[in-house]
Amino acid sequence: MSYWKVAAAQYEPCKASLAEHLGEPDLLASTRRLEFFSHQFSIAVLMANARGNSALWDEHGRLIVRADRGSLLLVGQRTQQGWQGDIIPLR
Numbered sequence: 001m002s003y004w005k006v007a008a009a010q011y012e013p014c015k016a017s018l019a020e021h022l023g024e025p026d027l028l029a030s031t032r033r034l035e036f037f038s039h040q041f042s043i044a045v046l047m048a049n050a051r052g053n054s055a056l057w058d059e060h061g062r063l064i065v066r067a068d069r070g071s072l073l074l075v076g077q078r079t080q081q082g083w084q085g086d087i088i089p090l091r
Contacts, residue, residue, distance in 0.1 A: 035061050058083045
């Protein structure tokens with residue numbers, strides 16, 4: 001079984017579809033799960049969320065940048081010095 005299939009099989013998928021809105025508890029649980037994935041599988045994870053709280057974690061599970069609510073663009077870049085994140089207001 002491939003690496004990604006093992007990762008996907010170990011965890012319950014998100015139960016919300018694009019048409020549904022996640023409540024605050026579900027959003028927090030999803031955020032914690034993505035942070036855990038980045039640490040366990042040593043991958044950077046970017047969560048884009050139109051409702052806010054978009055975030056980027058590095059491959060060690062450390063939060064690099066998080067955008068609160070509003071019209072914001074979250075960007076991240078990995079350089080020789082490590083990860084850098086920025087938030088750009090769109091309005």
